[in-house]
Amino acid sequence: EIVLTQSPDTLSLSPGERATMSCRASENVRISYLAWYQQKPGQAPRLLIYGASSRATGIPDRFSGSGSGTDFTLTISRLEPEDFAVYYCQQYGSSPLTFGPGTKVDI
Amino acid sequence: QVLLQESGPGLIKPSETLSLSCTVSSGSISGYYWSWIRQPPGKDLEWIGNIYYSGDTKFNPSLKSRVTLSVDTSKNQFSLNLSAVTSADTAVYYCARIIWGLYMDVWGKGTTVTVSS
Numbered sequence: 307e308i309v310l311t312q313s314p315d316t317l318s319l320s321p322g323e324r325a326t327m328s329c330r331a332s333e334n335v336r337i338s339y340l341a342w343y344q345q346k347p348g349q350a351p352r353l354l355i356y357g358a359s360s361r362a363t364g365i366p367d368r369f370s371g372s373g374s375g376t377d378f379t380l381t382i383s384r385l386e387p388e389d390f391a392v393y394y395c396q397q398y399g400s401s402p403l404t405f406g407p408g409t410k411v412d413i
Numbered sequence: 414q415v416l417l418q419e420s421g422p423g424l425i426k427p428s429e430t431l432s433l434s435c436t437v438s439s440g441s442i443s444g445y446y447w448s449w450i451r452q453p454p455g456k457d458l459e460w461i462g463n464i465y466y467s468g469d470t471k472f473n474p475s476l477k478s479r480v481t482l483s484v485d486t487s488k489n490q491f492s493l494n495l496s497a498v499t500s501a502d503t504a505v506y507y508c509a510r511i512i513w514g515l516y517m518d519v520w521g522k523g524t525t526v527t528v529s530s
Contacts, residue, residue, distance in 0.1 A: 350520035398515040
């Protein structure tokens with residue numbers, strides 16, 4: 307199975323700053339089949355990005371994804387107060403589907 | 414906007430079978446894949462398996478021997494059965510719509526299941 311590693315574990319930033327986080331796969335994720343989710347405490351995850359770089363419906367353009375192969379990045383260009391959450395990557399290029407351990411963005 | 418709602422017991426005993434249902438509202442279950450995911454306390458999200466509205470299934474090999482998925486299109490529901498549970502199965506269980514069996518675009522709010530005697 308493909309193991310996903312996310313870094314850093316925690317990003318301590320302020321509103322208005324840029325957040326950049328990484329997701330690294332233990333082997334190539336075929337066709338850039340990688341998604342990003344946002345999860346706030348007590349809530350379900352919300353899809354942000356699929357196909358490594360396509361924003362899901364209703365997701366603001368301050369969220370962007372990039373990468374291919376084994377290295378992927380999620381960038382939040384200017385943090386809004388509601389963006390402080392945990393971000394997970396998920397690969398769907400091979401079975402079983404797997405998730406990374408998450409990066410927490412906090413103030 | 415499709416809404417998903419999990420339902421089932423919040424507490425079950427070791428060795429019993431966990432049964433959860435997910436009701437799909439404001440949309441049809443037909444034509445889509447549906448998924449179960451869980452998150453043990455303080456741990457990563459874990460994909461359990463997918464079911465197509467026609468009944469085709471795919472499972473995480475780590476759980477395959479204990480998991481049964483079913484779908485009832487007349488009720489717009491799909492269900493998860495997990496047998497022989499242990500404390501390691503204590504988790505928040507989510508149902509989700511999964512696009513082409515790949516990534517989850519709509520999630521339920523999740524239901525907490527505790528395995529304890």
